[in-house]
Amino acid sequence: MLNIGILGATGYAGAELVRILIAHPELKRLALSSVSFEGKKLESVYPSFASAPAELGSLELESADAVLEKSYIVFSCLPHGHAEAAAKRCLAKGGLFIDISADFRFGEDEEPYKAWYGKSYGDPELYAQAVYGLPEFNRALIKKARLIANPGCYPTSAELGLYPVLAEGLADPDSIIIDSASGVTGAGREPNQSTHYPECADSISPYKVGAHRHQPEIDRYLSKMAGKPVSSVFTPHLAPMNRGIVSTIYFKLTKAIDVKDLHTLYSSFYEDEFFVRILPLGLNASSRNVRFSNFCDISLHLSSNGKTGIIVSTIDNMIKGAAGQAVQNMNLALGFKETAGLTMLPPAF
């Protein structure tokens, strides 16, 4: 019986994680924390959770302290800057800590974290142990990890989209442009003016152009994939949909390649990856085909003059971009089947 704790269970990533874990085939008990709703049940925040199976636990919201006390596996869905103490406590008793915030994504490299998130490392050694939880890139390390930094949603789509061409040296590292659109759940549960229905429905709005903090995370891991420094341009847009990220990625090819060969490269590169689906040539990846699933769909294209590669990479931002990938990481770290609890197909509509 797994004792699983979720810190910050009433945020969107937390609630999605609870939903996925409830349907996970391994026996478990869930303990949930919430600062705002302590003492209430999860279904009082999200009525959709009424009728959750009682054997999983009461789904009552407790203090973080209580959750840490009783849990061996801890998922942290707290805002950035709050994971360090909880991680130390969990690791001290030999547990597994999976952080969905950005806190551990820069590992030993404090400088960009400081610059973009405005926080310092309390215990640098802790950060140095963190493994970046992108299984398709880092599986071997994740299997042995105790402290996992779950990737950001935009970075997951961009990194999976670019990994094969970077690994093959086919993309000019100074030419990469990542143009992404995200559903509104990406902004979290807290209402604000830009997520107020009448101000985001029926329109597309770029934001933080040239200055989004997923940029350094993306560049950090694209550079690792390429084996040399990559400096990309990343622009996020808010789109009038609940879920999904579509990243349309452009890069100058370092040598001419036929689109069929590009397709062969990707198909072979991701041959054993259940969650990455390379679309047949001629199809375009769309967020509708991955919603409510852990899949990343990728379609491959060239510009009409053949000089620019165009990759469309799409995920459900709350699943492969957050809660689902976290469960995939848990499965790996605990030696379960990697796809356990994550085989749901996306609904057709």
Added chain:
Amino acid sequence: MLNIGILGATGYAGAELVRILIAHPELKRLALSSVSFEGKKLESVYPSFASAPAELGSLELESADAVLEKSYIVFSCLPHGHAEAAAKRCLAKGGLFIDISADFRFGEDEEPYKAWYGKSYGDPELYAQAVYGLPEFNRALIKKARLIANPGCYPTSAELGLYPVLAEGLADPDSIIIDSASGVTGAGREPNQSTHYPECADSISPYKVGAHRHQPEIDRYLSKMAGKPVSSVFTPHLAPMNRGIVSTIYFKLTKAIDVKDLHTLYSSFYEDEFFVRILPLGLNASSRNVRFSNFCDISLHLSSNGKTGIIVSTIDNMIKGAAGQAVQNMNLALGFKETAGLTMLPPAF
């Protein structure tokens, strides 16, 4: 190993049924038919189905004939007026036939079927065997049925909403008004002007006011529930959302009742029904809390003068209103756990 056939697998109800059955815990093989896409794979129609587990069958689309040949359990998702021959063939070999169209919903009563659907019964005895597949109303019969008429989506929401007050004689049978809004998937997969995005987004449109063919189905079963003739008024609206039906139901109370007593009545009436969730007083049922699930959420209200009962009943039109209820019926008829394959909680967003 269950050999399950789905006729009309590329329509919306069919595709949703495939998705639910893929995740169903009983071992099965699926055979799928499609007139328009015979010879193709389901994923060529719905790319979301790529990566479906191969052990279930190839998800290749065949002729209805081929599907009927190899299947013991048959779900028919054909348009109205096409189920009779298939049902006879399936029953002749001792199979189970579950029809998602309206063909068998009027049982022995050909007249309203003729009047509203413009078709005659070829073999009236066949129709007389059909059991109306609303488990919360008809469970005992469904368990023994070989031919099941799966209820319409609007009727499911209305009938579950009204059953307790009708059974208790609390609702004046001539006063019932059912005002419903449905997501656009209710109109099926075939594009037309009224489902063209720019002509249904951002607006609410009533349709077939006073003349929708779910009306006679609703009245037929409300009358059975009440034990006397019920003549309701039913108005459907098209709403700018993919899934979900919200039925707001009004009726004159035959005697004064406190809203708390109304709540107690419903809670007790549906106490053992996993899929019917009676909301705490003060909450309002919303389609967002049942999407992608087989639940029916019901909230209870009175008008300010206490003379009119107001029931809000909401379902996912494609699941409890179609494919999910069909699987629930299959589970009952085959002696499986009634909730098998249907325990997924609705996502919180």
Added chain:
Amino acid sequence: MLNIGILGATGYAGAELVRILIAHPELKRLALSSVSFEGKKLESVYPSFASAPAELGSLELESADAVLEKSYIVFSCLPHGHAEAAAKRCLAKGGLFIDISADFRFGEDEEPYKAWYGKSYGDPELYAQAVYGLPEFNRALIKKARLIANPGCYPTSAELGLYPVLAEGLADPDSIIIDSASGVTGAGREPNQSTHYPECADSISPYKVGAHRHQPEIDRYLSKMAGKPVSSVFTPHLAPMNRGIVSTIYFKLTKAIDVKDLHTLYSSFYEDEFFVRILPLGLNASSRNVRFSNFCDISLHLSSNGKTGIIVSTIDNMIKGAAGQAVQNMNLALGFKETAGLTMLPPAF
């Protein structure tokens, strides 16, 4: 040159009023107040207002005091309970005061206002002067009014839909049910959980069932129209669209009437009303056909047994339901052409 002041110009009704007045053919200067944005320009709150013609005024946001000082015509878009002092000041200098809040809608009748809005009248005589600004019902009084209570959005749709049958005594006054859906702008500009995009997109949610404060306003004016007490049941729903109200209205007919005669009654009743469009029989009123206009579209139906009348009445909640009707009232009170500034046709999509 009209000196027009708008109190609370940065709320949704205020901003829509500014947009309509900018295009109004009479010469005017606008003065705008805002508590939250005093000192800024309107375009800093709504970038859509950039390039507004300079001759109208700077569209700089000032204090309410400054606006009242320089304006002869005052529109108040303040929250409920704030209009009294401003109205007195405006009337004292012989101005015209049009209040978009509910403050004056109950006229001399303080009791329901107290009960539903929790405020008392400071100066009851002031309230007794207020004219309810529904031009199709109250035109003669509006022309002479100095203090106009602009109707609520739901009440406007319900009252225009029912006026002819009430005036003719065709509707049983105890049988009326008004089932309405509104776009999210009806909730105003302030973000909250229920208007957060991910929590209202893709679903329909009833709210304040049996207890919405537009109910007493509706009953008050339906009673005046009927010449006897009317006690209706009113249920609002939040729908995933920006604008528009669709009210589907049910009532028992007091005597049998053919739907053609009902249509003739409405067509003749509203023959001279530019803003009320009675649809040809067979069509259904839809909010998409009135968006961004001051029209009220009405379609007429009977239940299949002919005993219940069904009226669908739809408006743009921000225009005929708020800012447009306020301008219509201003036009009448100032002796302008009633349609001045309000002739824009709804876009087809």
Added chain:
Amino acid sequence: MLNIGILGATGYAGAELVRILIAHPELKRLALSSVSFEGKKLESVYPSFASAPAELGSLELESADAVLEKSYIVFSCLPHGHAEAAAKRCLAKGGLFIDISADFRFGEDEEPYKAWYGKSYGDPELYAQAVYGLPEFNRALIKKARLIANPGCYPTSAELGLYPVLAEGLADPDSIIIDSASGVTGAGREPNQSTHYPECADSISPYKVGAHRHQPEIDRYLSKMAGKPVSSVFTPHLAPMNRGIVSTIYFKLTKAIDVKDLHTLYSSFYEDEFFVRILPLGLNASSRNVRFSNFCDISLHLSSNGKTGIIVSTIDNMIKGAAGQAVQNMNLALGFKETAGLTMLPPAF
């Protein structure tokens, strides 16, 4: 009195043109053609047009022949490949012909038109007379033109966004990437699978990646603006909204420039252009601020390393991208005020 004819008045561009022309201040009579709806009134296709002022004409749909007979000014909203004969007939009697299709956009250059639209020129001299109707680029020629090729929607957004940097030589002509999202009205009135509500709501889908026929139009005019060949990469996406195009445009700077200087360049370049609004630095252009208007909003950004310019350019695809720009062209060609009939501000929500 202007006699204006609209060929293909029941398509989306045609209907929007009618709506704009109805509110245009110059006296006119409208004659409308439709193949599918000849003999009906426009309001039978779009009920929103009920109550259009009678003095404009009956808004009855006639044959193209009848419309051409009575009109001096002709707007053609026919599908590609149908404008030539109508244009000749109109010009022969000294009229003004404005074509909203792509037929004349390549002027004397038949080759790309043949390659991308699959049609040949019947009378090459006719095409050579055509003036590309982008007023901000081609105003002097438009004033004298009798045959105007109204630009495509995507090209309008891209060309206005890039004109200043191309004219100044600041953008590397081989580095330009145009990533665009469009509302669904861009696909026209004809329903199909990809515009069926359930298949485009709640998701973003790229289409015709690397192969959209607006690409050669864009490159043709960017090259004219730059004074040298430009070869851009253009990717359109379908977004779940009715109207609006957002083009996010990337290019390598040929020399370092501060973002403030970029802003100064654009502000000064477009200083006299009423319809181009350069946003203050720090704001992001969003389609919500231009909907239902003829404005093009542009915001200016640099990548974090300062090497890539990022321009966001947004229009209403049906107005500045089609019908509004056509009216702007008519105003210029007839010597009216350029903004006549086009001063409507975008609604704030």
